[in-house]
Amino acid sequence: MLQPRMARLLLLPGYALLALTLIGPLITTLVISLGRRAPSGGYETALSIENFASVLSRSTAFLNTVQLSAFGAAICILAAIPVAFFIAKHLKGSVRYTVLFLVVLPFFTSFVARTYAWYFALGGRGLPAVLEWIGLGRFRFLNTDFAVAIGIIYAYLPIAILMLFVAFDRIGDDLLEASNDLGRGKVETFFSVVIPLAMPGLISTYSLLFILLSGEYLIPMLLGGGKVYFIGNAIVDLFLQSRNWPLGSAVAISLMSMMIVVAFLSQIFQRMANRDGRIG
Amino acid sequence: MDRKELSVWVEKYRRGHISRRGFLTVTGIGATMLGMGIRPSRALSQELSGTVTLATWPSYQNQANLDSFTEKTGVSVNMAIFGSNEEMMAKMQAGESGFDIIAPSQYAIPLYASGQFIEPLDLSLLPNYDAAAVEPRFVEQGTFDGKTYAVQKNWGTSGFIINTTMVTTPFTSVKDYFDGIRGPYSGYGVALDHPLDTVGFALKYHGYSFNSVDEAELKKAEELLLETKPHLYAVTTDFQPMMSSGDASIAMGWSFNAMQLHRDMPEIQYVIAKEGGEIWCDFYVITRNGPNRAAAYALVNHLLDPANNVLEFEAHGSAISDTRVLALLPPEVQTDPILYPAKELLDPLEFGIAEAMSNPLRNEIMARFKSA
Amino acid sequence: MRLAPEAEGGGANAPDDRTKGQRMNDGGGTFRGVTKKFGSFTAVNDLSFEIEAGSFVSIVGPSGCGKTTTLRLIAGFEFPTVGSVFIGGSPVERMEAYERPINMVFQSYALFPHLDVFDNIAYGLRSRRNRRPAAEVKARVNEIIGKMQLSGKEHNRVWELSGGQQQRVALARAIVNNPKILILDEPMAALDKKLRRDVQFELQSLQRELGITFIMVTHDQHEALSLSDRIIVMNRGRIEQIGSPDELYNRPASRFVASFIGDFNLLELEKPAAGGTVDVAGRVLAVPQERAGEGATIAVGFRPDALKLSAAAPGAGGEAWRATITNVIYLGDKVEIKLDCPSSGTLLARADVARLAERRFRVGDTVHLTVEDSDFHHFTK
Amino acid sequence: MRAFSLFIFLFLYLPVAVIVVFSFNAAPNMSAFTGLSLRWYAKAFSNPLAIAALTNSIVIALCSAVVSTAIGSAVAIGLMGTSRTTRIVVQSLMMLGLAVPGIVIGLASLVFFSAAFSGAEQAVAMLAGWEQAAKLFSFGRPTVIAAHSLFCTALVVEVISLRLRQLNPSWLEASNDLYAGRGETLWRVVVPFIVPAMVAGGLLSFVLSFDEFIIAFFVSGTKPTLPVYMFASVKRGATPELNAIATSMLTISILVSVVAFSFLRRGQARA
Helix, strand or coil, X not given: CCCHHHXXXXXXXXXXXXXXXXXHHHHHHHHHHCCECCCCCECECCCCCHHHHHHHHHHHHHHHHHHHHHHHHHXXXXXXXXXXXXXXXXXXXXXXHHXXXXXXXXXXXXXXXXXXXXXXXXXXXXXXXXXXXXXXXXXXXXXXXXXXXXXXXXXXXXXXXXXXXHHHHCCCHHHHHHHHHCCCCHHHHHHXXXXXXXXXXXXXXXXXXXXXXXXXXXXXXXXXXXXXXXXXXXXXXXXXXXXXXXXXXXXXXXXXHHXXXXXXXXXXXXXXXXXXXXXX | CCHHHHHHHHHHHHCCCCCHHHHHHHCCHHHHHHHCCCCCCCCCCCCCCCEEEEEECCCCCCHXXXXXXXXXXXXXXEXXXXXXXXXXXXXXXXXCCCCCEECCEHHHHHHHHHCCCECCCCHHHCCCCCHHHCCHHHHHHCEECCEECCEEEEEEEEEEEEECCCCCCXXXXXXXXXXXXXXXXXXXEEECCCHHHHHXXXXXXXXXXXXXXXXXXXXXXXXXXXXXXXXXXXXXXXXXXXXXXXXXXXXXXXXXXXXXXXXXXXXXXEECCCCCCEEEEEEEEEECCCCCHHHHHHHHHHHHCHHHHHHHHHHHCCECCCHXXXXXXXXXXXXXXXXXXXXXXXXXXXXXXXXXXXXXXXHHHHHHHHHX | CCCCHHHHCCCCCCCCCCCHHHHHHHCCEEEEEEEEEECCEEEEEEEEEEECCCCEEEEECCCCCCHHHHHHHHHCCCCCCEEEEEECCEECCCCCHHHCCEEEECCCCCCCCCCEHHHHHHXXXXXXXXXXXXXXXXXXHHHHHHHCCXXXXXXXXXXXXXXXXXXXXXXXXXXXXXXXXXXXXXXXXXXXXXXXXXXXXXXXXXXXXXXXXXXXXXXXXXXXXXXXXXEEEEECXXXXXXXXXXXXXXXXXXXXXXXXXXXXXXEEXXXXXXXXXXXXXXXXXXXXXXXXXXXXXXXXXXXXXXXXXXXXXXXXXXXXXXXXXXXXXXXXXXXXXXXXXXXXXXXXXXXXXXXXXXXXXXXXXXXXXXXXXXXXXXXXX | CHHHHHHHHHHHHHXXXXXXXXXXXXXXXXXXXXXXXXXXXXXXXXXXXXXXXXXXXXXXXXXXXXXXXXXXXXXXXXXXXXXXXXHHHHHHHHHHHHHCCHHHHHHHHHHHHHHHHHHHHHHXXXXXXXXXXXXXXXXXXXXXXXXXXXXXXXXXXXXXXXXHCCCCHHHHHHHHHCCCCHHHXXXXXXXHHHHHHHHHHHHHHHHHHHHCCHXXXXXXXXXXXXHHHHHHHHHCCCCCHHHHHHHHHHHHHHHHHHHHHHHHHHHHHHC
């Protein structure tokens, strides 16, 4: 429907943006990853793939990242599904948008501050003190996988709710009613109609969350206290602490490759889910 | 500048050893511009105006001094806050050139100087600086190749901060730290997220120099660190809340952390290890290519005014060695055991050095320690 | 109507800049050798036909026959690969949809969800190419809202309307622009049967009242038969036959048309006709004069009403014209009887209930069949 | 489900509550609540650094939201009319823009912009002989906005594409049929249809840009954004001043959003 000429025109600013902020910097990263650490840190021209071989030295961080991201994204989705469904299908008119707005509202306070608030909430004088007072014993949450998981779930839950809201909102009420009519209760309808139809949305949400999570840096830094160490932390340290930019770039490129694979798989799964979910 | 010299600079630029503006200036491209009627931006002008940018640490300057400077000169002061010397240096190495003044620690100065990020100070523009009033060992840390690149701001030490209600065994040494954490205090120790100190103390445990870059010695240090890692509660520079909440009982830390914690909770004590550790000193340096050099000199000079420096002390709470300032401070400050420890405690301390900061192996050990 | 500048000298003729007299002349459409290919698939193959201005034309055919493509070629959503399209005598095959004096009622109605009823109807009158003054827009839209019995719904959201109301809005949105041709793409598809009848009557009256050429695509042959002046029957991208409902019913040009329009009993011949006669299960029929020039007859057939049943053997045809009744369906005044005939397979008979009153046929009965020679249609294709 | 939603809301608001409560704490640190006080607000609002960082962040987030909503909408619409290959390439690049870790894009942008600026400045100085050329470009708001616009645009494209998938192609044909050309159809049918997605994308962009830390840390030059400032402060021990800043931010945001919301409502009623 759109004329190719107009389409090209509309895409032009997008191309410019991509060239300036993505392609240029990425090529720079690639060039740096083939270089060598200068004696006092930074980058020195060279041509070697040695840095990519050294990426293996960060395998613990990779493993940590993948595990917690996969887990965190799953929990985000599981927690977001009832909320998003509730907003999309049980709330009407302006109420639903007000509620959606309330989901986003915590975002308006600083992320650093919010994460720092968890630092205190999970710290010795926070939740553990409450639990001890109740008589459940002495807990320590900070600097554990648990704390980092709480942090990332907290940070990414609103995104999950928003994305799933869109996915659920697209499913017509008539389909739910049709299923109810065909003798399936609410729960059964949810699993036999809503979930299959929302599958592409679920998959894209999960993969986006996974990708965002695996690039996370601040949360493990603040709540992991150097005990839970993501690949993002490894990259930041390589750039800002050891100033080994070539290795940092190589690790970054490896991480990106992993993300690209995830995104690619997500596309394939979405397409498959789309095919399955198509009606007629 | 002859051809050979130029090619050396070109090579340095190519390797990223110097910044692009440094390169332009040094190689005479700046001079070419001058010849073409282009006045280099860094030319000093007598009139002060615009904005001057100071890169420093959090809670490290007194706003009152900056305000009075603005009032006096009309130059507004912008501050960029950094978390560590390494961060600051990484950003400079990546080509950031908007800072006029930076506040690095002693070990970073040779790197900035050799990388052409900073240049020897024109002391005639800093009448408030009196080298004779500052302890020579600190003055010396601000020089490179015999030239003064930096003027002292404040100094401090690295040691251990313990909560005496939780740490009941005697605690006086690096050994007590590592053995304590691997022993009775497992799960309650904090190491600094700072390669120089953390690797340095691990070296000290084995009796080596804090600044060692010897491979064999570093290997032993790494073994110790990796052994300790599972017993640690955290590896961070932001350990004060953990200490005050009782989540941690032993932390590797800096004297100003100890000051703050001790003030609120007297049971928290500062220990300078008997084997030694680090003594450090922060400086003001003026960047080579900062946008407002004249104002940079004026601001540093303003901050070094002894009366103003007293206000600075109130803000950062670290020791100052300028005798003119000390004379203005209450006597109990100079006898404070955390701020001004006894000489015999200070003697074994070493200044962190540039080689240790930039050594690839030390950095890699730190990275492996953190990712373990 | 705004045509291409070269067609009408660039004048800003709006769709309504015409008198009623002209309307009858300039609303015709012509296809000349139109072929439309999508890649290697030929959707429409060498189509040529004329549509008389002011007539109600239906295009029918099975799914995939090319009727929708033909419609879209008229509307301007597709452009011919080869051939020309004329509207009111002007070539339009290179004109965009928004340049053609044609409006369409979409199958799904395609009402804009972000606009209310009034704004949906006013959409065309507010388009840059066709902009009317606000007062006129208001007057015309209100008039049409009244005519289409949508009063009081002006500011309703379109999704709040019933299916019938939505269809009226879609219709109003198209005719408010006074197009030369109104295109209706399966307009009844989404309506229930009762409503469908009403809408059919309304459409017919509306077309008479407006005098606009209506072109309707439908897969429902009954709908086409009852509404249209002329019907275009399409199959596999080609036209099978164009004619009035009467012509199509009584003189189908091909086996396809015969089977598609109305019910038909088709008998494929094992041997093509030879020497002016055909042998149909033992019966020798003379090929009618008018068919003789078209080539060999390959099939014959007859309408269900031509088939007469009797309990006793009428003589000719013998065993081949005996059949067993498998179904009897009463349709009020008519009865339909399905028969299993050993020689011709399944046949359908239809008769007035009144005529059958004296004898009741039951499932399982064996009957003798009679068809007059003149009731046989002969097909060469 | 209602109960669970309520629980999730509690979870989302718990840290916010901590921040708000401790911003009024009289104690010098966050270890205990000792009494009500406004001292941290006084301190925050007399801290020009914090104020400058806050202003900076608001300006950057606004610009990023506007830029990325404009570019993102154009791209999402443009993608409807391009070849499959172009669409896949652009979508993959956008996805990449979202996926690239901030640290990578931040540092890479710093090095890349630095090189590009230096080249451009030299060219201008040599060719035009303009003496101020060496100061022509510097890091600051524009660089942060550019870098933030990447992931914000990617997000907007995603959100709007999702919406466009629900666009009934017949609407476009109907519009064409009703004398509206392609451009007019875009403006009168497609754009109104994606407005909710644009608003959502814009809001999300604002929020993400406002909170983005690591990219801003690298390319904000000498003017830190609020997260950069806060992060640096946290690294040497946070004070409740941060809570006061965060609480103020929250208050302003709520006010702005309520105003924006009521405007949107009024606009809806009129349309």
